Amino acid sequence: MNALTAQDYKSDLKPIWCPGCGDYSVVTALAKALAELGRKREDIALISGIGCSSRLPAYTAVYGFHGVHGRALAVATGVKLARPDLTVLAAGGDGDGLSIGGNHFLHACRRNVDLTYLLMDNQVYGMTKGQASPTTAPDWCESKLTPHGPEIAPVMPLPLALAAGVGFFARGFSGDPNGLARLIAAAIRHPGFAVVHILSPCITFRPEQRGWKQQVRAFEAPPEATQAAALARFAEDDGFTTGVLFAATRPAFMPARAARRTPEALAARFAVQPCSD
Amino acid sequence: MDTNLPPAPLRAPPALALAITGSGGAGAMRAGEILLAAAASAGLYGRMTRAMGPQIRGGEAAALLRLAPDAIESPPDSIDLLIALDWENFARFADEIPLTQASLVLADPDQGPVPQAVTASGARIAALPAKALARAIPGGRANMVALGAASRLLGLPRELLADTIAHQLGAKGEEALAANRAALDRGAAAELPALARRLTLRPSAAPRWQLSGNQATGYGALAAGVRFVAAYPITPATEVLEYLAPALAETGGVLVQAEDELAAINMTIGASFAGTPALTATSGPGLALMVEALGLAVASETPLVVVDVMRGGPSTGIPTKSEQTDLNIALYGLHGDAPHLVLAPNGIGDCARTTAWAVGLAETLQVPALVLSDQALGQSRAVIAPPPPAPPTPGRLLAEDLAAFRRYDVTPSGISPMTLPGTEGGAYVADGLEHTPRGAPSASYTDHAAQLAKRARKLAVFDFGADWADAEGAGTIAILTWGSPTAAAREAAMRARADGLAVRVISLRLLAPAQPARLAALLTGVTRVLVVEQSDGAQFHRYLRAFYDLPPAVTVLARPGPLPIRPGEILAHLPVQE
Known part of the structure; x- marks a missing residue:
């Protein structure tokens, strides 16, 4: 019924991304998901922070906000709580979301505002030319900052999100834009905070990630529905299982409000009552 | 009313200054609040500031009041009457209670010797055995005895105090009220010397408000249309949020407690981008965390208001006490050339007016506004004339011609028409990156110079009146x-x-x-x-x-x-x- 095609959700700006970057496919998958859902462009807000993947809003035709590093989820939370009528998405990379913005990730999971978060993970800081990120393996030695490797364990987004109380977690691969589009659409439909962890290779600084297409495999079972079951099932997961891995029903956070009184009526409460005699 | 005492000296206003001090649980603050409310009912104006230690509960506390028949907000030169419920840790706020030979000090003989800091002032010292008098009444409290003594010395009708107590503490039941009343009577009946001067009561029919500066700030925000607040608790700004949480819910707005100040200001930016006038409130350490996002609001031209209730700094400093030392960070803390608004209320009622004006200016000029209140304004309660409304402002300029819409268009006023999400054909990307008039990221000198000039111009040419x-x-x-x-x-x-x-x-x-x-x-x-x-x-x-x-x-x-x-x-x- 929708007259708009996926192309209508894209802008005419040419991305700054390197040829072969996984993020191109994320734009494609997002546009396809939005077209399938038939949401009006003006009723969608896409919020991002800083990094290669955070350039995403400029390449779409929806309302966008490109903020500061690490704060996309906070801005998106403000948009959704102020305007529950809007479909609100946040997007960003592993550094933006799990390092500088890690605290907001935890609290977005537990706050459960109805947002969709596209967490585009390439295990590297691309925009600053190839430093280790919070999801980089401890023995990755290609950065001049950490020539012996980061030497610390990577963050695992799935158990981290589960421990923080997330209600929906899917993992997709940018090499499968149609599958990714389905996951993004499911996440948008989920009434609460929904994480789509997107494996999106950086072939410039992590050329070995070309091999991810051989590593990913689909999760064939229905999504786990309880935190305990999901933690148990994915405790040994290598991070390449794709699909909707976890979906639980939790009430989304939306404070009640009703314009019952005017500010002037509230001012009357300050008035001094003179003594009657 | 006893009026056979000499009027106040000509050079000082006809006001009386009073301090009630005590350790935790003694009820000094409660006594001060009751006295201020009773004085308000009697037609007086006044102000009560709080001097507190850093304890969460149970620390020493002083209620510092000044009462007068006309509007009064200034601290006094000295204290006319000090009622010390005890002397525990008195030295911690002795600096804030200046005594002279004209001062009268009521001391409880059962609470140990009067500190040297007090005797050295030459103040007259009289015994008020408040604890012993209270003990004689089942459920009697020393702070109520002290209130009784204060009412007599100040010339406030005791009935009024009893009514105020019933109003404030009525929930505690009839028995407690009777005990409080008996304690008041004991205090009022105590043999005490007169004050060197006393108040002229002049029942006022003029409308007056009783509120704190932080409440006034919250009300000003609400009156100006703020319907979204995100914030992180911090002394001495928290009461702004405590006022706004229920007030926003009643007026169709939302208050969110954020995980930190970084989230608070960014949520505020998001809400404002979505079209809802938005505000956050904090103090110095929180403002320091918010500065990066303030620059984002400047660059993306997102209206918002940050209230900073200033306290002693730097670092954690003196969280419970006042200082005007966030001016530099408010003016110069942002990196880049980042023109923005900084305003400051200069009275408790003006907290409402200036905050409301800041909201209107921020909305009109699409710029962040900082409002520098401080602990002395924020945490003082006052009886004041209702503040006048804020100067009118036009508010957000929304785009009418969407065919020609460019979010960051270079205009003579510097103000570019904007759209709100939900407006068909008005989509754009708000950006902290430098941008073209259309909003596309740009690193060119031409775009940078044009946007810098535009953002400076909108503040330079606006008539603030x-x-x-x-x-x-x-x-x-x-x-x-x-x-x-x-x-x-x-x-x-x-x-x-x-x-x-x-x-x-x-x-x-x-x-x-x-x-x-x-x-x-x-x-x-x-x-x-x-x-x-x-x-x-x-x-x-x-x-x-x-x-x-x-x-x-x-x-x-x-x-x-x-x-x-x-x-x-x-x-x-x-x-x-x-």
Whole structure:
């Protein structure tokens, strides 16, 4: 019924991304998901922070906000709580979301505002030319900052999100834009905070990630529905299982409000009552 | 009412200053609140400030009141009546309770010897065995005995206190009220010397409000249309949020407790981008965390208001006490060339008016506005005339012609029409990256220069009108000040005028952008200036030097918090000699 095609959700700006970057496919998958859902462009807000993947809003035709590093989820939370009528998405990379913005990730999971978060993970800081990120393996030695490797364990987004109380977690691969589009659409439909962890290779600084297409495999079972079951099932997961891995029903956070009184009526409460005699 | 005592000395206003002190649980604060409310019902004006230690509960506390038949917000030069429920940790706030030979001190003999700091002042000391008197009444409390004594000495009808207690503590039941009443009677019946002077009660029919500065700030935000607040708790700003949480829910708005100040301001930015006037409130350490996002609001031209209820700094500093030392970070904390608004209320009622004006200006100019309140304003309760409404502002300029819409269009006013999400054909990307008029990221000199000039221009050409400062008086001497010391400056000038010395008081409400032509007009004929501020580093004086032409003779009274600047000190610093 929708007259708009996926192309209508894209802008005419040419991305700054390197040829072969996984993020191109994320734009494609997002546009396809939005077209399938038939949401009006003006009723969608896409919020991002800083990094290669955070350039995403400029390449779409929806309302966008490109903020500061690490704060996309906070801005998106403000948009959704102020305007529950809007479909609100946040997007960003592993550094933006799990390092500088890690605290907001935890609290977005537990706050459960109805947002969709596209967490585009390439295990590297691309925009600053190839430093280790919070999801980089401890023995990755290609950065001049950490020539012996980061030497610390990577963050695992799935158990981290589960421990923080997330209600929906899917993992997709940018090499499968149609599958990714389905996951993004499911996440948008989920009434609460929904994480789509997107494996999106950086072939410039992590050329070995070309091999991810051989590593990913689909999760064939229905999504786990309880935190305990999901933690148990994915405790040994290598991070390449794709699909909707976890979906639980939790009430989304939306404070009640009703314009019952005017500010002037509230001012009357300050008035001094003179003594009657 | 007893009126056979001499009237107040001419040079000081007909006001009485009172301190009630005690350790945790003694009820000094409660007694102060009841006294202020009773005085309000009796037609008086007044103010109660709080001096507290850092304890969460149970620390020493002092309720400092000043009551008068006319509006009064200045701290006093000295205390007329000190009622000490006990002397525990009194030394911690002795500095804030200046006593003279004219002071009367009521001390409970069962609470140990009167501290040397008190006896050295030469104040008259009288015994009020409040604890023993209270103990004789089942459920009796010493603070109620003290209130009874205060009501008699101040000439406040005891009935009024009893009614106020019933109103404030009625939920505790009939038995407790009867005990409180009996304790009041015991206090009022105690043998006590009279005060050196006393109040003239003049029942007032004029409408008055009783509220704290932080409540006033919250109300001002609400009145100006703020319907979204995100914030992280911090002393001494939390009461702004405690007022707003239920008030927003009743008026169709939302308050969110964020995980930190970084989230708080970014949520505020998101809500404002979505079209809802938005505000956050914090204090110095929180403001420091918010500064990066303030730059984002400047670059993305997102309206928002940050209220900073200032406290002693740097770092954790003195969280419970006042200082005017966030002026520098408010003016200069942002990186890049980032024009924005900085405003400061100069009274408790003005917290409402200035905050409301800041909201209107931020919305109109699509820019962040900082409102610098402080602990002395925020955590004081006052009985005041209802504040006048804020100056009207046009509000957000929304795009009408969407076919030609470019979010960051370069316009003569510097203000670019904007759209709100939900507007068909109006989608754009708000960006902290430098951008083209359309909003596409740009690193070109041409775009940078055009956008910088546009953002500077919208503040430079806007007519802020006469409300940018409060100016009163005439003569060749001017007191230049801002924020909470304004009340003391006004009282000092009033007393100087009573002595035949003309003094102007100029209190700056809009600190950024600076208004040099307007100040020059207010300073016409002034040859000597006294700058008054509560900052050891004289941040306000340096700001004046940077942006304004001052007459050659400038004296500076710049002192750190937490001691308030008192009117007598300002009088003593007035540059009366050529």
